[in-house]
Amino acid sequence: MRFLAIGEAMLELSEQSPLWALNVAGDTFNTAWHVKRLLGDTAEVEYLSVLGTDPFSDRIARFMAASGIGTRFLRRDAGRGPGLYAISLQDGERNFTYWRDRSAARLLADDPEHLAAALDWAGTIYFSGITLAILTPEARARLLSALETAHAAGRRLIFDPNLRPRLWEDAPTMRATITRAAGLADVLLPSFEDEAQHFGDADLAACARRYGADAGRDVVVKNGGQDVLLAVDGARTLWPLDTVTPVDTTGAGDAFNAGWIAARHRGLDADASLAAAHDLARHVVSIQGALG
Numbered sequence: 001m002r003f004l005a006i007g008e009a010m011l012e013l014s015e016q017s018p019l020w021a022l023n024v025a026g027d028t029f030n031t032a033w034h035v036k037r038l039l040g041d042t043a044e045v046e047y048l049s050v051l052g053t054d055p056f057s058d059r060i061a062r063f064m065a066a067s068g069i070g071t072r073f074l075r076r077d078a079g080r081g082p083g084l085y086a087i088s089l090q091d092g093e094r095n096f097t098y099w100r101d102r103s104a105a106r107l108l109a110d111d112p113e114h115l116a117a118a119l120d121w122a123g124t125i126y127f128s129g130i131t132l133a134i135l136t137p138e139a140r141a142r143l144l145s146a147l148e149t150a151h152a153a154g155r156r157l158i159f160d161p162n163l164r165p166r167l168w169e170d171a172p173t174m175r176a177t178i179t180r181a182a183g184l185a186d187v188l189l190p191s192f193e194d195e196a197q198h199f200g201d202a203d204l205a206a207c208a209r210r211y212g213a214d215a216g217r218d219v220v221v222k223n224g225g226q227d228v229l230l231a232v233d234g235a236r237t238l239w240p241l242d243t244v245t246p247v248d249t250t251g252a253g254d255a256f257n258a259g260w261i262a263a264r265h266r267g268l269d270a271d272a273s274l275a276a277a278h279d280l281a282r283h284v285v286s287i288q289g290a291l292g
């Protein structure tokens with residue numbers, strides 16, 4: 001499989017009193033990282049993004065390469081640097097602070113030829129609502145139209161809506177863009193809590209329907225520690241999960257998506273793929289950090 005993920009890999013600072021640990025994370029990056037780890041040599045994994053030319057950008061690129069993720073579609077822009085976020089503890093609650101407004105990754109769809117070459121290389125393309133949210137309206141339109149062309153040329157598109165209203169200019173734009181992007185995808189991996197909040201879905205089935213489960217798309221609706229709805233290959237199953245008391249839920253959905261993608265790639269049926277996806281996500285919620 002040639003797997004291309006598109007988005008932003010950021011520096012992650014996490015408080016490990018009295019010092020701070022520096023790691024690399026970001027929603028589509030986390031999924032790419034897990035896919036590579038799960039599939040090893042049976043998958044070529046590339047990450048389409050932009051970094052700066054500073055030492056911290058080099059550090060992200062080195063981490064990618066060391067994780068087996070290809071850097072051939074990683075552009076560099078000397079005028080910008082990588083996005084950064086910090087996780088601090090406030091009264092026992094994890095608090096996220098972001099510095100990503102001018103990150104280099106916001107330019108990821110600015111070079112049409114580079115974009116076309118990357119999408120052309122890929123067999124499976126993975127992107128999220130965050131990938132779209134960080135772009136200007138013009139860059140978003142460029143990416144969506146390139147994805148449309150790629151889809152028409154037979155590429156498989158997998159989309160996690162990952163709704164983050166704070167990254168968007170306004171909620172109607174978020175909803176309209178997410179709906180358009182979802183319309184291009186073959187596989188949709190939404191999280192119910194966000195979807196219910198922003199699209200008003202009454203239940204998991206309504207969410208699956210809105211994302212085209214009745215129109216032949218595979219939709220897996222995650223719901224935190226609660227039952228997952230599988231709307232795959234025309235069948236509907238509500239899948240009860242065995243839960244743990246979470247240590248850190250960061251990246252659970254990203255890991256779940258990777259587990260699902262890898263298992264389907266290996267030819268597992270929907271039930272077995274869900275078990276694999278949940279096993280990995282449950283592991284990720286049981287440890288600190290988005291990878292693990």
Ligand code: ADP
Pocket residue numbers: 191192222223224225226228241242243244245246249250251252253254256277278279281282285
């Ligand atoms: P996100 O909000 O990161 O998109 P969710 O919170 O919906 O993701 O959870 C994704 C997956 O993580 C769930 O489908 C489940 O497999 C796993 N998960 C989440 N919370 C728990 C938990 N408490 N125990 C076990 N697994 C969990």
